[in-house]
Amino acid sequence: MVKQTIQIYARVKPSRRPHGIYSVNNDEASSSLEIIVPRDLADGFVNNKRETYKFRFQETFDQETKQEAIFERIAKPVAESVLTGYNGTIFAYGQTGSGKTFTITGGAERYSDRGIIPRTLSYVFEELQKDSSKVYTVHISYLEIYNECGYDLLDPRHEASKLEDLPKVTIMEDPDQNIHLKNLSLQPATTEEEALNLLFLGDTNRMIAETPMNQASTRSHCIFTIHISSKEPGSATVCRSKLHLVDLAGSERVAKTGVGGQLLTEAKYINLSLHYLEQVIIALAEKNRSHIPYRNSMMTSVLRDSLGGNCMTTMIATLSLDKKNIDESISTCRFAQRVALIKNEAILNEEIDPQLMIRRLKKEIQALKDEIALLTGEQRTTELTPDELQSLEQHLHGFLEDKDPESGLDVGADMRKIQFCFLYFKRVFHEKKASDRRASSPEISTGRPATPSARPEEVKKLRDLLQQRDNEINILVSMLKKEKRRNQDEKNVPSTLLPPKTGSNREEHSAKRGPQSPATPTTRENRTSTLYRKTAEQMSLGRQEAFEIFKRDYPDRVGIEDNKALLKQRFAEAKSLGEEVNNVRQRINHLKAAVEQRRMQQAALGVSSSYEDANKYDPAEEELREQMEAEKKRYKTLFSRLKSLKTEIEHLQLLLEKAKVRLQKDFEDWWSQEAADLQNPPDVAVRSAQSPLMQHVHSISDNTDPANSSRPRSIQRPATGERASRGADTPIPLTGDSQTDADILAFVRARQNLLNRKGSGHQ
Numbered sequence: 180m181v182k183q184t185i186q187i188y189a190r191v192k193p194s195r196r197p198h199g200i201y202s203v204n205n206d207e208a209s210s211s212l213e214i215i216v217p218r219d220l221a222d223g224f225v226n227n228k229r230e231t232y233k234f235r236f237q238e239t240f241d242q243e244t245k246q247e248a249i250f251e252r253i254a255k256p257v258a259e260s261v262l263t264g265y266n267g268t269i270f271a272y273g274q275t276g277s278g279k280t281f282t283i284t285g286g287a288e289r290y291s292d293r294g295i296i297p298r299t300l301s302y303v304f305e306e307l308q309k310d311s312s313k314v315y316t317v318h319i320s321y322l323e324i325y326n327e328c329g330y331d332l333l334d335p336r337h338e339a340s341k342l343e344d345l346p347k348v349t350i351m352e353d354p355d356q357n358i359h360l361k362n363l364s365l366q367p368a369t370t371e372e373e374a375l376n377l378l379f380l381g382d383t384n385r386m387i388a389e390t391p392m393n394q395a396s397t398r399s400h401c402i403f404t405i406h407i408s409s410k411e412p413g414s415a416t417v418c419r420s421k422l423h424l425v426d427l428a429g430s431e432r433v434a435k436t437g438v439g440g441q442l443l444t445e446a447k448y449i450n451l452s453l454h455y456l457e458q459v460i461i462a463l464a465e466k467n468r469s470h471i472p473y474r475n476s477m478m479t480s481v482l483r484d485s486l487g488g489n490c491m492t493t494m495i496a497t498l499s500l501d502k503k504n505i506d507e508s509i510s511t512c513r514f515a516q517r518v519a520l521i522k523n524e525a526i527l528n529e530e531i532d533p534q535l536m537i538r539r540l541k542k543e544i545q546a547l548k549d550e551i552a553l554l555t556g557e558q559r560t561t562e563l564t565p566d567e568l569q570s571l572e573q574h575l576h577g578f579l580e581d582k583d584p585e586s587g588l589d590v591g592a593d594m595r596k597i598q599f600c601f602l603y604f605k606r607v608f609h610e611k612k613a614s615d616r617r618a619s620s621p622e623i624s625t626g627r628p629a630t631p632s633a634r635p636e637e638v639k640k641l642r643d644l645l646q647q648r649d650n651e652i653n654i655l656v657s658m659l660k661k662e663k664r665r666n667q668d669e670k671n672v673p674s675t676l677l678p679p680k681t682g683s684n685r686e687e688h689s690a691k692r693g694p695q696s697p698a699t700p701t702t703r704e705n706r707t708s709t710l711y712r713k714t715a716e717q718m719s720l721g722r723q724e725a726f727e728i729f730k731r732d733y734p735d736r737v738g739i740e741d742n743k744a745l746l747k748q749r750f751a752e753a754k755s756l757g758e759e760v761n762n763v764r765q766r767i768n769h770l771k772a773a774v775e776q777r778r779m780q781q782a783a784l785g786v787s788s789s790y791e792d793a794n795k796y797d798p799a800e801e802e803l804r805e806q807m808e809a810e811k812k813r814y815k816t817l818f819s820r821l822k823s824l825k826t827e828i829e830h831l832q833l834l835l836e837k838a839k840v841r842l843q844k845d846f847e848d849w850w851s852q853e854a855a856d857l858q859n860p861p862d863v864a865v866r867s868a869q870s871p872l873m874q875h876v877h878s879i880s881d882n883t884d885p886a887n888s889s890r891p892r893s894i895q896r897p898a899t900g901e902r903a904s905r906g907a908d909t910p911i912p913l914t915g916d917s918q919t920d921a922d923i924l925a926f927v928r929a930r931q932n933l934l935n936r937k938g939s940g941h942q
C-alpha cells in the first residue's frame with residue numbers, strides 16, 4: 180500500500196501582461212508561487228489589506244514550460260505507477276481559458292503541443308511493448324459530464340449531432356459501495372494508433388455535439404480513462420489499474436460570468452458540481468470526518484476513488500495570471516492548498532481471474548471424481564472411443580519425447596486408459612528392439628545378404644562418405660530455411676516500416692488492420708467521410724461557392740495550411756528515411772549471407788580436414804560480423820526515428836481531420852444563421868452577443884473595403900435595412916426549410932449577380 184497526499188502542481192499560461200503580478204521560487208524540496216495584488220486592486224479585494232499571497236506547490240511551471248516537461252514531471256510518474264498496478268488520476272483545475280484542455284489534451288495546431296493524454300498513450304504502449312513477461316490488455320473510455328448528466332463519447336453505434344444523441348451514462352452503486360458506470364463503453368485498443376483514434380473520436384463527438392449555446396468544452400467535465408489489465412501467462416492473478424485524465428469545467432464564479440438563461444443554468448450546474456467537489460475536499464481534509472458527501476454530484480461519485488481512496492492523484496492548477504484574473508487565480512491556488520491535505524491510500528489492484536479459476540477447479544473436480552471411481556471400484560466398462568485413443572496416443576508420445584527426466588504422466592484414474600498405456604509402452608519397446616536389431620545386422624537393414632568381400636575398412640570408408648553427404652544435406656537444408664525466412668522478413672518488415680499514406684491508401688491501411696478493433700479506426704474515418712460526403716452531395720452550387728469563400732476567410736486557415744505543409748514535409752522525410760532503412764536492411768542481409776558463406780566453407784573444411792583447422796579463428800568472418808553489428812545499430816536508430824516520425828504524421832493527420840470537421844461545423848452554423856437572419860434580421864444587441872467567429876464572418880461580409888467587392892455577393896451580408904426589406908418584402912416566398920430556402924436564396928443571388936454584370940456591361 181502506498182500512502183500519499185494528493186500532489187499539486189501549478190502551471191502559468193503564457194501572457195503578454197503578467198509583469199509584477201507574481202513570482203515563482205522553485206527549490207529542490209518544493210516551490211512557492213507568490214501572487215502580488217496591485218495597489219489599485221487591493222482595496223476592493225477580499226482580504227482587503229493584504230497585498231501578497233503565497234502558495235506552496237510540488238512545482239510551479241512558469242509560462243515558458245513546454246508540454247514535454249509537463250508530461251515528464253507530472254504525468255510520467257503517475258503513468259509508471261499505473262503500469263505497475265496502482266490507480267492514478269491527473270486532473271486540471273482552473274478558470275476558463277487558463278489552459279486545462281491545452282495541458283490535458285493539447286493544442287490543436289502543433290505536434291509539439293500535444294498534451295498529457297496523447298503523450299501518456301505513447302508512453303504506455305511503448306512500455307507494454309518492452310515487457311514480454313506479461314499479457315496486457317488496454318481499454319479506453321471517454322466520459323463527458325454536462326449539467327449533471329453523463330454521456331459516452333466513444334459509443335460507435337451513435338452518430339451525434341447534439342449531446343443528447345450520445346448514450347446517457349448513469350451511476351450504479353453495488354452493496355460494497357463500489358461505483359459502476361452503466362452505458363459507458365470500454366473500447367479495446369491494441370496499439371497507440373487505435374488509442375489515439377479513440378481520443379480523436381471522442382473529441383470529435385464532443386465538438387460535433389456542442390451547439391453555439393453549449394460550448395461544451397468550457398462547461399462540461401471530461402474524463403478520459405485508460406484501463407490496463409495484466410497477467411503473467413499461466414497465472415490466475417490479474418492486475419487491473421485505471422488512469423483517469425480529467426479536464427474539469429472552468430471554475431469561475433457565476434457573479435463574474437454575468438450570464439442568464441441556459442448559460443446561467445449551466446453555470447449553476449458547473450458551480451454546483453465544483454462546489455460539491457470543494458465540499459468533498461474540505462471534508463476529506465478534516466480529520467475524523469466520517470461522512471464524505473461524494474454522492475452529491477456525478478463528478479464526485481465518478482472520482483470517488485481518486486479523492487481520498489485507492490488512487491495516486493495529482494492536481495494541476497492552471498493559472499491565467501492577468502490583472503483581471505487575479506481573484507480567480509488566488510481562489511484556484513486556495514483550492515489547490517486544500518487538495519494538498521488529502522491523503523490517499525493506493526493499493527495494488529490484484530485479483531484472481533475467475534475464468535482461469537473455474538477451469539482449474541473443474542479439472543480438480545474431474546481428478547477427484549476419477550480417484551473416487553478408482554477407490555470404490557466403480558469402473559467404466561465402455562470401450563475408449565477412437566478420438567479418445569488418438570488423443571491418448573498423442574499424450575503418450577509427448578511424454579516419451581519429453582527430455583525432462585522429472586516430467587510425469589497423468590492420464591486420470593481411468594483403468595481403461597491405464598491399461599492402454601501399458602499396451603502402448605509394450606508396443607514401443609518391441610518396435611525399438613526390432614529396429615536396434617536391424618541396425619546392428621546389415622543383412623536386415625539393407626534387406627540384402629552382406630557381400631563376403633566387404634572388408635571393415637571399406638565399410639568405414641562408405642560410412643564416412645555417407646556422413647559427408649549427410650553433412651552437405653544438412654547445410655543445404657539450413658541454407659534453404661534461412662533463405663525462406665529472409666524472404667518472409669522482406670515481405671513483412673517494409674509494410675510495417677513504411678509510413679501510412681493519405682487518401683485511399685490510408686483506407687487500405689486501416690482495412691488491413693483487420694478485426695482487432697472493428698469499431699475504432701473505421702468509425703473515425705466513417706464519421707468524417709460521412710460528414711463530407713453529406714456535404715458534397717447536399718451542397719447546392721451557391722452553397723459550395725459560399726463554402727469556398729468561407730474557407731478562404733476562415734480564421735484558422737493559416738494553421739491548417741501550416742499543418743498541411745508540415746505533413747507534406749514529414750511524409751517526404753519518412754519516405755527517404757524508409758528508403759534508407761531498406762538500404763541498411765539489404766546491407767545487413769548481404770553481410771549475413773557472406774557470414775553464412777564463410778561458415779559453409781568452414782563446415783566443408785571440417786569434413787575434409789582436421790577438427791582444429793575447421794575451428795580456427797577466422798578474421799574475415801569476425802570483420803564481417805563487426806560490420807553487421809554496426810549496420811544493425813544504425814538500423815535500430817533509423818527505425819526508431821521512423822517510428823516517431825510515423826507517430827507525428829498520425830497526430831498531424833488527426834489534427835487536420837479535426838480542423839476539417841471544425842471548419843465544416845462552423846460553416847454549417849454560419850450558413851443556417853445566415854438563412855435565419857435573412858428571414859428574421861437580428862438586431863444589433865443580438866448580433867453583438869454572437870460568437871467571435873460569427874462576428875468575424877460578419878465583419879468580413881460587412882466590410883466596405885473595395886477589395887471585398889470582388890467577392891461574390893452570395894456570402895456578403897446586405898446592410899440591415901436591405902436585409903429587412905428582403906426578409907419581409909422579398910418577392911420570393913420562403914418555405915421555412917433552411918436547406919430549400921438556402922438554395923432559393925443562392926439562386927436569387929446568382930440571378931442578381933448576372934443582372935449586375937449585365938447592367939455594368941451596358942454602361
Ligand SMILES: Nc1ncnc2c1ncn2[C@@H]1O[C@H](COP(=O)(O)OP(=O)(O)OP(=O)(O)O)[C@@H](O)[C@H]1O
Nearest residue numbers: 192274275276277278279280281286396397428429
Ligand atoms: N501553456 C500554454 N501555451 C500556449 N498556449 C496555451 C497554453 N495554455 C493555454 N493556451 C491557449 O489558451 C487558449 C485557452 O486554453 P484552453 O482551451 O486549454 O483553456 P481551458 O482552461 O481548457 O478553458 P475551458 O475551461 O474553456 O475549457 C487556447 O487557445 C490554448 O491553446
